[in-house]
Amino acid sequence: MTKDPQKERVLAIVSIIAQYVMEDRGFLSESEIVEELLAVGFESEEIDAAFSWMENLSLHAPPKASAPLALSTHRVFTAEENRNLSREARGFLVQLRTMGILDDDTEEEILEKALDGAEDEVSLSELKTITAFTVFARSHDQWRREVDCILDNDWSRLYH
Secondary structure (H helix, E strand, C coil): CCCCHHHHHHHHHHHHHHHHHHCCCCCCCHHHHHHHHHHCCCCHHHHHHHHHHHHHHHHCCCCCCCCCCCCCCCCCCCHHHHHHECHHHHHHHHHHHHCCCCCHHHHHHHHHHHHCCCCCCECHHHHHHHHHHHHHHHCHHHHHHHHHHHHHCCHHHHHC
């Protein structure tokens, strides 16, 4: 679990913004989103941190892969990953790989972002947010359903 309340609040903001983006409501401008977040009690510094984090994810997204996903390898977590990722978070990544949602490059990118600067153990909730934004940054249209399922924790829609 994360012990840093500000980090939790920033991740909550990121999750809220992701839900705005994933819903088919009209596009809100950044200022409209900020106003709504301020209205529900978030601080401007937290909102700025969330937007900065999302921008950083988008800027560092690798180019799109044109090849379809293939489950060609089985990854073993390193000692650092075992220490810094909760068991549930690791299981979540294994589940996504098994389902064919993540390829090698995407999984590595998620792990790198999750471990980058992690002071506390990365929780399942935090990893879901990182995963959703990593997948979203790679290709919004291609992964829309998968990102929505990750955020909603609704795996049944991925099978149909």
